[in-house]
Amino acid sequence: MTRAISEIGLSVKRLQMRHHREGNAALAPLGVSLVQWDALRHLHRNPEASLHDLAQLTFQTDQSFGTLATRMIDRGLIERLPGPGRAIRHRLTDKGEAIREQGQRVLEGVLERSFAPLTPQQLAIFDDLLQRLLA
Secondary structure, X not given: OOOOHHHHHHHHHHHHHHHHHHHHHHHHHHOOOHHHHHHHHHHHHXXXXXXXHHHHHXXXXXXXXXXXXXXXXXXXXXXXXXXXXXXXXXXXXXXXXXXXXXXXXXXXXXXXXXXXXXOHXXXXXXXXXXXXHHX
């Protein structure tokens, strides 16, 4: 019997929340939250992105990302650079890059443990289904 679509949606949200909780706990020894690490990851992948672009990539408003960026600047994880016109650009510092790399390994462990009950074939099918839903 197929579960109700609302139950499937709730299960997706529960899995996301589990990853968020476990990710935050695993990143705590590095001194960053999952939201902060995600900002470091997107800065690494998009070094010329504007504050607005980074806000969108991290599912935040411009104002909330600006506040987050200021806190990360104060901690020496990123730095501000002038951009074209009024655009504000950010760049990872060496410290920010080191924490991003360490956090990547930590979070890969969290996700590997989470998806361990699936066989490689099931994981590939799950990934295919997610990509179809996100297309």
